[in-house]
Amino acid sequence: MEFGLPEDNYNISLKKFESMLKTNTVLFFDSDEFENIIHHYLEIGKIALAKKAIKLGLDQHPTSINLKLFQTEIFVLENKFEEANKTLEALHILEPTNEEVYIQKANVLSKQDEHEKAVNTLLIALDLAPDDDEGIGDLYALIGMEYLFLDQFENAKIYFKKCLDIDLEDYSALYNVIYCYDFLDENEDAITFINAYLDKNPYCEVAWHQLGRQYVTVKELDKALAAFEFAIISDDSFVGAYLEKGKVLEKKKQYLEAIENYKITLALDEPTSFALLRIGYCYDKLEKYDLAVQSYYKTVHEDPLLDKGWIAITKFYNKQKNYQKALFYINKAINIDSENAIYWKLYAQINWRLNFLEEAERGYKKTLDLGNYELQTWLSRADILIALGEFEAAILNLIQAAEFHPETAEIEFRLAGLNFTLHEHSKGHYHLKNAVLLNHEFGYIMEELFPKVMQKPTVKQIILQAKK
Known part of the structure; x- marks a missing residue:
């Protein structure tokens, strides 16, 4: 549908219509005026006013095809697909070669996720449209979008390029062509x-x-x-x-x-948190730490809900070994995004450095619960549980770790030490022999974590033999 009233006439029609609504009088408009008024309200999202204009328009021009097409557009917006289809079928009988009828049919199909059928319907509209039709570019764009919905990026690309052939400055089409190339890694x-x-x-x-x-x-x-x-x-x-x-x-x-x-x-x-954050990172790299932290503070002032800003401040204080402040800011980040495993891991590390072992263990457990199954996460949690005297929990943690990291000497040495500590000597020997076969150089784990176990002659013997 074309909307071509001169701008002065267009503004006069709009003022006249709005004045009519306020005074509750009924004035006459020709169908072109109604079309432009409806188009204006749809463009700015004032659907209720568009509906009023359609109703009044059809009262005055009951045979207007374009006003009925607008009515189907409203039906589609309100998900009234049955009413839309009935109206379109009636219009199709009246004007079987009107491409706008097919465009609206395609719109209905698209809204119902029938994208293949929508494409076929739009291709019929394309055949019906005159070659010099000013709206042909819009048709190409609609076909391109339907192909995007179908993940048919090659076909989408073809039609968006056709849009650019018509209008070189159609930046929406340009972005869509490049999006297709990106998706195809081309x-x-x-x-x-x-x-x-x-x-x-x-x-x-x-x-x-x-x-x-x-x-x-x-x-x-x-x-x-x-x-x-x-x-x-x-x-x-x-x-x-x-x-x-x-x-x-x-x-x-x-x-x-x-x-x-x-x-x-x-x-x-307006200052953006992204730019302020990047400036902070750059100053950090230049070792201009005062300027870096100032920039990080500006970042969170600009966007208090930007967890990356709080994390940047956390890492800054962590690096400065100011763990109390680091803990304060990691809590801010977690309050914004409590499902981020990286934040919980940092939370655990900071608490461990502060010797808050229960909180550190909670942090590592949460990290694992969120799917971070790195070896170091399992080992760190095990070492904290050992320090807390939670030996059975440490064993359970390491058995789970072994499922993700089988045949790992660091796990086996810890399982050996824990089992010996709990007087499970046969299990202790089993894991110790496994450990030295996998990599005897990790034997220092026994000395650091289980000094009493290292005093056992059989343990000393197994480790010394492995080193020979």
């Missing part, structure tokens, strides 16, 4: 495509930005940097290009230049 092809696009549209900051991202993916950082610089030349207020340029400079360890680019984004736009 980064080199994406680079070729974007370069060809830039030959036709050389000052397109969006394309330069996307080209830079592709070069980052294929690890061509110098080319990525050049692309982001061209994006900035094309639009020197393009915040995204400065951010990406900053990230590349970080990768190249050019931290001062990275900070400069991040600071430009703060001047151009």
Whole structure:
């Protein structure tokens, strides 16, 4: 449907309609005026007003095909698919070659997840549409989107490229083409495509930005940097290009230049927690710790719910061996995201350094519960349980660890020591012999964790023989 009233007439119609609603009088509008009024309300999301305009429009123009098409659009928005289909069938009988009827049919099918049927219906609409139809690009975009829903990225790519053939500055289509390349891991092809696009549209900051991202993916950082610089030349207020340029400079360890680019984004736009956090990381790398922590504090001031900001402060104080402060801030991060295993592991490590063994054990248990099955996590929890005298719990923990890390000397030495401690001598000998066969160099575990067990002559003998 085309909406082509001159702007002055359009505004007059809108004011006249809204005035009519306020005064509760009924005025006459031609069908074109109603179409533009309805289109306006749908565009700005005022559905109730759009519905009123459709009702009044159909009262005055009961045979208008376009107003009935708008009615089906409302039916679809309200998930009234049966009513939408009935109206469309009636319209199809009246105008069997109206492509808009097929577009709305496809809309209904799409909303019901019948994407294959939606594509076929849109292809019929495409056949019916005149070659010079201004809305042909929109049709290509709709077909492309349906192919995306079907995960048919090659087909989607074809139709989004057709959109660009019609309108080189259709950036939505450009993003979608590149999305398809990304999903298919065709980064080199994406680079070729974007370069060809830039030959036709050389000052397109969006394309330069996307080209830079592709070069980052294929690890061509110098080319990525050049692309982001061209994006900035094309639009020197393009915040995204400065951010990406900053990230590349970080990768190249050019931290001062990275900070400069991040600071430009703060001047151009509202400060973002992302930019402040990156500035903090850069200062950290430059060992300018006071500036780093200031930036981290600004990050959490800007976005108190950004767990990465609290984690950055935690790691900062952890590195400074200020474990009390580190513990305070890791608790902040956990309060925001309590299902993050990395946070719980850091929580456990900090508590252990503070000698809060029960809390440290709880942290490692939570880490394991959340699916972090690294060997060191199991071993750390076992060592804390040993320190707490929870020997049976330590054994159970290590038996579980062995399921994920079979034939591991560090586990076997600990199981040996624990079983000897509990006077389970046959089990102790079994695990000790396993341990020395796997790697006798971890024998120091017995000395550190089980010094009394190391006094046993049989234990000493097994370890000494293994070293020969």
